Amino acid sequence: MLKQRTRDMGQTATADIATISRISAVPAILQVISELTGLRFAAVARVIENTWTTCAVLDQLDFGVQVGDELELISTLSGEIRQGQQSVVIDKASEDPLCRGHQTPRTCPFESYIAVPICRTDGRFFGTLCALDPDPAPLKSSTIQSTMESFARMLALQIEADENLQRTEAAPIKERKTTELREQFIAVLGHDLRNPLFAISAGAEMLLRKLKDPANEQRARHILTSARRASKLVDDVLDFARGSLGRGIPVNIEPSPDLGDVLRHVIAEIQSIHPKRIIESSIGDLSDIHCDRERVAQLLSNLLANAVVHGDPDGPVEVSAQVEEGHFVLSVKNQGLIAEDALPHLFQPYSRPTGGTPQAGLGLGLYIANQIAQAHGGQLDVKSTPSHGTAFIFTLPLTR
Numbered sequence: 001m002l003k004q005r006t007r008d009m010g011q012t013a014t015a016d017i018a019t020i021s022r023i024s025a026v027p028a029i030l031q032v033i034s035e036l037t038g039l040r041f042a043a044v045a046r047v048i049e050n051t052w053t054t055c056a057v058l059d060q061l062d063f064g065v066q067v068g069d070e071l072e073l074i075s076t077l078s079g080e081i082r083q084g085q086q087s088v089v090i091d092k093a094s095e096d097p098l099c100r101g102h103q104t105p106r107t108c109p110f111e112s113y114i115a116v117p118i119c120r121t122d123g124r125f126f127g128t129l130c131a132l133d134p135d136p137a138p139l140k141s142s143t144i145q146s147t148m149e150s151f152a153r154m155l156a157l158q159i160e161a162d163e164n165l166q167r168t169e170a171a172p173i174k175e176r177k178t179t180e181l182r183e184q185f186i187a188v189l190g191h192d193l194r195n196p197l198f199a200i201s202a203g204a205e206m207l208l209r210k211l212k213d214p215a216n217e218q219r220a221r222h223i224l225t226s227a228r229r230a231s232k233l234v235d236d237v238l239d240f241a242r243g244s245l246g247r248g249i250p251v252n253i254e255p256s257p258d259l260g261d262v263l264r265h266v267i268a269e270i271q272s273i274h275p276k277r278i279i280e281s282s283i284g285d286l287s288d289i290h291c292d293r294e295r296v297a298q299l300l301s302n303l304l305a306n307a308v309v310h311g312d313p314d315g316p317v318e319v320s321a322q323v324e325e326g327h328f329v330l331s332v333k334n335q336g337l338i339a340e341d342a343l344p345h346l347f348q349p350y351s352r353p354t355g356g357t358p359q360a361g362l363g364l365g366l367y368i369a370n371q372i373a374q375a376h377g378g379q380l381d382v383k384s385t386p387s388h389g390t391a392f393i394f395t396l397p398l399t400r
Helices: 010-024 026-037 078-084 145-165 172-192 194-210 216-246 259-273 293-310 341-347 365-375
Strands: 040-046 051-059 070-072 087-088 112-117 125-133 277-283 318-326 327-334 377-385 387-398
Touching: 010 040, 010 051, 010 145, 026 040, 026 051, 026 125, 026 216, 040 377, 051 087, 051 125, 078 112, 112 145, 125 145, 145 194, 194 216, 216 365, 259 277, 259 293, 259 318, 259 341, 293 387, 318 365, 341 377, 365 377, 365 387
Parallel strands: 277 318
Antiparallel strands: 040 051, 040 125, 051 070, 087 112, 112 125, 318 327, 327 387, 377 387
């Protein structure tokens, strides 16, 4: 169990914690790291001369670590990372030379551990992005180190952007610099994170073609499934960053005569994942619609997945796509009911329906769907009543 000491934090530590809390992508980053590595504890920490302070944490091991908790730097490996500004990757601490005689494994029992430095663009050290688990894990043989280092660079850019914004919120020149840093953040997210995930997926697919042993084939299939799930998380984070930090989700409006077939494919895909659910569809003549069909398909996929997961499991899900009175109208209806006080918050990032069992994902599906609707010049509405259930309705004027 981690040995924690809570102290009176100075203004600097408090400001750093507040900065990290304002970076909305941090919870998603920690979840992606956990998904990729299988490590059940991940954190962003501020590291100064004597202390390691938690700024954000994902604790699936019930260590009890909370934001603002401090450890003496001597009891962590962050001192070595701070001095050398180099990543530390440990597959099995009990056999690793770096951990022999070190206090960390005794105060915090772990076997697998990875930590990368977070450094500002001028080289100043901020802290670490780290993850650990009591079970060993093959971290050195994976691409996770480069992925986490990309995350660390993104966090450094966002930290500087937030600090600039806090200091010079009213200054136009500094505001432009902040915008540029945000755009850099999106560019790093899109480029640096896709490459290692692509390598993992491609490697797993190659193994599946060559392996004949059922046990190893199952492991390779698990790697491929996890990589695809992590890739979906990265896509959601990227769309979130574009919507909230950049210039909005980009769309390519063009004639889409095959839009009906694209939407039917989405419905069939969701149905194959949930074969026991009843999904009824009514797709009209959509041959004259101008839109970004891939983004509209993503919008439907998010709404339909949300309806299947959160709607009444015994009731059907109804999908309708029609042209009505000069508008393209796409609706997804289920028999569930959303609490009235939750309706105003549904399209906010990381929003989840109240009650029920915890769900996978980041809680960005409805937010991204709404951003896609707005990028098209359309509107996404929700209606929920006890007599008619819940309906999400995307309306797009055909003449704009």
